[in-house]
Amino acid sequence: MSTQIGRTDGAPAWSRLAGIFEDRLSNIPVLMVLGAIWLFFYTRNEAFLSSQNITNLILQIATTAMLALGIVFVLLVGEIDLSSAILSGVCATVVANYAVTSGWNIYLALAAGIALGMIAMVIQAVIVVFGVPSLIVTLGGMVVFQGLLLVVLPPEFTVSVGGTDYAEIASADVPTTVAYLVAGVVWVGYTISRWIHARGSSNDRIWAGVLSLVIGVAVFGGVTVLSRADGLPLPVVILGAMLIVAAYVTTRTRYGIHLYAVGGDRDAARRAGIPVSRMIIYSFAILGFCAAIAGVVDAARLLSVSNSSGGGPLMLNAIAAAVVGGTSLFGGRGSVWSALLGALVIGSISNGVQLLGYSPEVQNFATGGVLVVAVAMDVVITRGSLWPRRA
Amino acid sequence: MPPAVPPSADSATTTPFLQISGVSKHFGGVRALHEVDLDLRRGEVIALVGDNGAGKSTLVNVVSGVQRPDSGVLHVNGVEVRLDSPRAAAAVGIHTVYQDLSLCDNLDAVKNLFLGLEETDPWWRGRTLRRRAMERRAREVLDSMSVRLRSFTAPVGGMSGGQRQGIAICRALVSDPSLVLLDEPTAALGVSQRAEVLDLILRLKEDNRGVLVISHDLKDVQHVADRVVVLRLGSKVAEFSRGDYTSSDLVAAITGAHEGVA
Ligand SMILES: Nc1ncnc2c1ncn2[C@@H]1O[C@H](COP(=O)(O)OP(=O)(O)OP(=O)(O)O)[C@@H](O)[C@H]1O
Ligand SMILES: [Mg+2]
Numbered sequence: 001m002s003t004q005i006g007r008t009d010g011a012p013a014w015s016r017l018a019g020i021f022e023d024r025l026s027n028i029p030v031l032m033v034l035g036a037i038w039l040f041f042y043t044r045n046e047a048f049l050s051s052q053n054i055t056n057l058i059l060q061i062a063t064t065a066m067l068a069l070g071i072v073f074v075l076l077v078g079e080i081d082l083s084s085a086i087l088s089g090v091c092a093t094v095v096a097n098y099a100v101t102s103g104w105n106i107y108l109a110l111a112a113g114i115a116l117g118m119i120a121m122v123i124q125a126v127i128v129v130f131g132v133p134s135l136i137v138t139l140g141g142m143v144v145f146q147g148l149l150l151v152v153l154p155p156e157f158t159v160s161v162g163g164t165d166y167a168e169i170a171s172a173d174v175p176t177t178v179a180y181l182v183a184g185v186v187w188v189g190y191t192i193s194r195w196i197h198a199r200g201s202s203n204d205r206i207w208a209g210v211l212s213l214v215i216g217v218a219v220f221g222g223v224t225v226l227s228r229a230d231g232l233p234l235p236v237v238i239l240g241a242m243l244i245v246a247a248y249v250t251t252r253t254r255y256g257i258h259l260y261a262v263g264g265d266r267d268a269a270r271r272a273g274i275p276v277s278r279m280i281i282y283s284f285a286i287l288g289f290c291a292a293i294a295g296v297v298d299a300a301r302l303l304s305v306s307n308s309s310g311g312g313p314l315m316l317n318a319i320a321a322a323v324v325g326g327t328s329l330f331g332g333r334g335s336v337w338s339a340l341l342g343a344l345v346i347g348s349i350s351n352g353v354q355l356l357g358y359s360p361e362v363q364n365f366a367t368g369g370v371l372v373v374a375v376a377m378d379v380v381i382t383r384g385s386l387w388p389r390r391a
Numbered sequence: 392m393p394p395a396v397p398p399s400a401d402s403a404t405t406t407p408f409l410q411i412s413g414v415s416k417h418f419g420g421v422r423a424l425h426e427v428d429l430d431l432r433r434g435e436v437i438a439l440v441g442d443n444g445a446g447k448s449t450l451v452n453v454v455s456g457v458q459r460p461d462s463g464v465l466h467v468n469g470v471e472v473r474l475d476s477p478r479a480a481a482a483v484g485i486h487t488v489y490q491d492l493s494l495c496d497n498l499d500a501v502k503n504l505f506l507g508l509e510e511t512d513p514w515w516r517g518r519t520l521r522r523r524a525m526e527r528r529a530r531e532v533l534d535s536m537s538v539r540l541r542s543f544t545a546p547v548g549g550m551s552g553g554q555r556q557g558i559a560i561c562r563a564l565v566s567d568p569s570l571v572l573l574d575e576p577t578a579a580l581g582v583s584q585r586a587e588v589l590d591l592i593l594r595l596k597e598d599n600r601g602v603l604v605i606s607h608d609l610k611d612v613q614h615v616a617d618r619v620v621v622l623r624l625g626s627k628v629a630e631f632s633r634g635d636y637t638s639s640d641l642v643a644a645i646t647g648a649h650e651g652v653a
Contacts, residue, residue, distance in 0.1 A: 196523075252519050254509045257502050264497035271493045272507035273478050332497035 041352035061347035067318035068339035070290030078331025083141035088295030089310025121288030170300035173231035263332030414463030438616035455487035456480035484569035496548030553584030
């Protein structure tokens with residue numbers, strides 16, 4: 001018997017360090033880009049990194065990040081979606097119709113909107129599973145949902161949700177003490193699970209300690225920075241909860257492995273007995289869920305739904321966020337955190353441009369440039385060399 | 392036709408693990424398999440040789456549940472079975488290492504080893520993956536086959552051909568199969584990696600598993616196989632036992648030279 005894995009035994013310190021971070025580098029490029037952007041705006045105007053502006057920033061990106069999270073699930077199985085942004089507008093409108101116009105209980109109305117989002121996405125997924133490329137199916141879906149939005153809107157093409165339970169979704173706060181308590185539970189739970197898993201390997205133990213520290217700072221720091229007078233804004237809590245559940249599901253469950261397997265090699269997944277078609281349908285259903293939530297949060301923040309709900313740059317921003325965050329367009333690579341990090345990059349640019357009073361086209365140039373640069377960095381890192389492969 | 396070699400006294404007394412009887416398979420007008428009979432026993436390495444298009448992969452596909460034969464029956468431990476999916480074959484203890492390895496390049500070795508067979512906590516503990524248990528078992532299996540990896544957590548896409556082949560074969564062991572089918576496991580490998588894989592095959596045999604290996608390399612075949620079965624144009628044309636044949640016998644059977652002189 002021989003031990004094959006003793007890669008760090010007697011190795012020099014630098015390679016030991018490299019060993020710890022090996023294979024865990026996927027978020028580094030986007031973090032570097034984000035750091036550079038923040039540094040740039042901060043040096044121009046210190047208010048950029050004020051607690052108030054960061055809270056603003058997160059509220060601005062919440063919709064994009066939620067939608068991008070759903071898109072990550074679809075990208076991971078090697079598909080793409082163009083219809084979810086406009087679908088989010090449809091769902092938000094349906095919820096507004098029920099909750100505001102018809103006076104339903106807000107939770108019931110929400111459930112109806114979520115169900116609509118998931119069903120609409122599953123229908124598209126079934127067509128995809130039958131072999132029509134998802135690019136085409138969801139392009140068609142996008143147009144259909146645009147029509148559907150006009151159908152579900154009232155004749156005046158807008159529903160105001162100001163002053164209702166609906167608007168509370170964006171304006172409510174979770175009391176700071178409760179937020180700290182929940183953050184504490186999450187952090188302790190995370191640390192314990194990391195530690196249990198790490199037993200036995202010194203590499204893993206070091207990594208567990210580092211991660212636990214980072215997560216602790218992120219969670220408690222996040223709550224501190226993002227709290228406003230009455231507590232933590234509800235959209236922040238919703239986004240955080242969605243991310244944590246998604247992170248657990250994708251990295252700690254059998255479903256998560258199968259998700260990556262389907263994106264990595266469909267034939268291999270099928271031969272291993274993984275229900276590939278079902279996994280694709282699940283991913284679209286999750287996107288439908290995320291789209292509905294994103295739409296409702298957006299409408300609650302803007303205090304109305306209208307024929308422009310889910311329109312504008314939302315769709316492209318959400319896809320760009322997922323990709324900038326490091327999720328591969330080709331399937332099987334990426335993480336749910338890329339949704340948050342990518343949305344932060346894109347949101348920081350527009351927030352900073354507005355803060356500094358630059359003209360709007362600067363934002364377009366910067367966002368487009370960052371998209372290409374981030375993906376290029378990812379390609380270079382994946383390939384391990386700066387130059388294109390020959391032949 | 393050379394006379395079929397009688398089975399050795401030892402193997403004649405035990406029921407074969409898998410009996411293939413009268414299996415035929417057509418693709419349109421192409422006769423891929425014609426009335427093929429073959430017995431496979433535990434602890435025995437059988438090599439399947441033949442020219443391109445002789446029907447070797449088709450036979451493996453039939454046994455691994457990927458393709459259904461047009462006619463013929465399969466018996467596992469004397470009981471007739473229908474293998475209409477890879478799952479059904481796995482359930483009776485038949486595992487296949489495909490020619491393309493069927494690994495997910497984006498997943499690490501442990502995840503590939505357990506793909507589709509992951510161990511999880513019971514539902515009341517959230518069905519969380521039992522990663523440590525799987526890692527421990529992976530280490531055992533890889534150790535037992537002397538597959539050397541630099542990292543358990545690196546994607547297998549970046550590993551060498553021999554390592555990937557090793558992982559693909561070890562994947563077969565996680566489910567503890569009785570019979571392992573290998574479709575051209577050495578075709579894409581260099582000299583030392585080829586030797587490693589041949590070693591793995593002998594180790595499977597030592598573990599008292601049956602092995603059916605397809606190969607075009609007659610040296611490899613002579614090195615590992617207890618019996619060599621020759622397919623030609625879909626029919627079984629010869630079967631040799633270890634030591635009872637020369638390379639030229641094999642070549643003659645593969646190319647059909649015997650038919651000419653007979
Ligand atoms: N799915 C298929 N559809 C149509 N014909 C097929 C199919 N699979 C195999 N055949 C035909 O059946 C015959 C046997 O093919 P098979 O793949 O079993 O050969 P093989 O012995 O594995 O050859 P090789 O050494 O090239 O791998 C060939 O003539 C092939 O063209
Ligand atoms: Mg073949």
